[in-house]
Amino acid sequence: MKNSITLGGITVASGQKVSQYVTVPGTECKFPITIINGANDGKTILASAGIHGCEYPGVLTVVELAKEIDPKDVSGAIILTHEINMSGFLERQTYVMPEDPKRKNLNRLFPGDPNGTLADKLCLFLMDEFVAKSDFHVDIHSGDMVEELEACVIACAPKESENNKFAAEIAKHLSFKWRMNSGGRHEFYNSSSIDRNIPSMLFERGGSGKWTREEVDANKKDLKTVMQCLNILPGEPKINTEQKFFKRHEWTESDVEGMIFNFVKVGDDIKEGQKLFEVQDMFGNHIKDINAKFDGHVVIITNTLAVNKGDDLITYGEV
Ligand SMILES: [Zn+2]
Incomplete structure (x- = not known):
């Protein structure tokens, strides 16, 4: 024993x-x-x-x-x-x-x-x-x-x-x-x-x-x-x-707070430069777009309207 x-x-x-x-x-x-x-x-x-x-x-x-x-x-x-x-x-x-x-x-x-x-x-x-x-x-x-x-x-x-x-x-x-x-x-x-x-x-x-x-x-x-x-x-x-295996991947965090609108969903294949999110302020004014850094596949995505500075938004990887 x-x-x-x-x-x-x-x-x-x-x-x-x-x-x-x-x-x-x-x-x-x-x-x-x-x-x-x-x-x-x-x-x-x-x-x-x-x-x-x-x-x-x-x-x-x-x-x-x-x-x-x-x-x-x-x-x-x-x-x-x-x-x-x-x-x-x-x-x-x-x-x-x-x-x-x-x-x-x-x-x-x-x-x-x-x-x-x-x-x-x-x-x-x-x-x-x-x-x-x-x-x-x-x-x-x-x-x-x-x-x-x-x-x-x-x-x-x-x-x-x-x-x-x-x-x-x-x-x-x-x-x-x-x-x-x-x-x-x-x-x-x-x-x-x-x-x-x-x-x-x-x-x-x-x-x-x-x-x-x-x-x-x-x-x-x-x-x-x-x-x-x-x-x-x-x-x-x-x-x-x-x-x-993803040979590289990207975790994108938000650098602003406000409202976030998704243009892609989990499971999507995305292209470099493709619009992933639009962020607006609480008056509905456009703050910024967030675009894909490379061709990849979306595995994780945040689904709320609210977004804080530092929140995870998306993870995508390149096969
Ligand atoms: Zn967790």
Whole structure:
């Protein structure tokens, strides 16, 4: 029998599973988590859901897997956060953490700050207690209330490294139609790789504040495939030969606030120079057009009339 493990103050004996709330030390902030300590030796995976409060497919993916996975089948350990941003979830708030005095977006704060507000401390706790004790990290997102998307997997790859190649190799086995590499910085999964040297990836599936059985099942299958690639669960996954890779992609943020009008939708193929959005002020006056920087395919788009400075608008990639 292997040893017990302690994560976030929770000790789990070999071959056991514990589901409970964990509290961020020195605060009242708590969130639900499951830790599965397998009967056999192996790697540890962190699968996190709920950095954003209304991204439901990921929450159900983790809640269901936490019940279904038998520790007897596990070599190593599985850490599942069911919903990190509980106040965002219960208050149905897009992106932000309402419990934080500054209502910050957790996914802009990693690797966290011990001298920051509650949200910064939560991020640091996640990094120190869970990421640092893992061998691989999958952060599960979807389009939140305001975004629609085509499912895609993003391997963290800010620069060439063994970690990045490893994450990209695993991503090739997943059922996602689209795969790309991240060049980001302060998101949870990027910070795992950049700041803690833990290979990582992001799932994006579902959106618009909804969830479907198909999305949850596809996430569960893909998460199990990652675990199989890491030899945490038995099975020999095959490469998905249908998957397409974006050799470059563009995330466009708005640099103004006002009203935004979409001229394209998710799934569209677009041409360089094509008009994607028009932004107007609150009197209906034209502020600017936003045009495509290169030929590509639209995978994520924001669908609200309101837009703030710094809001994500669109993601498109070049195959
Ligand atoms: Zn998200």
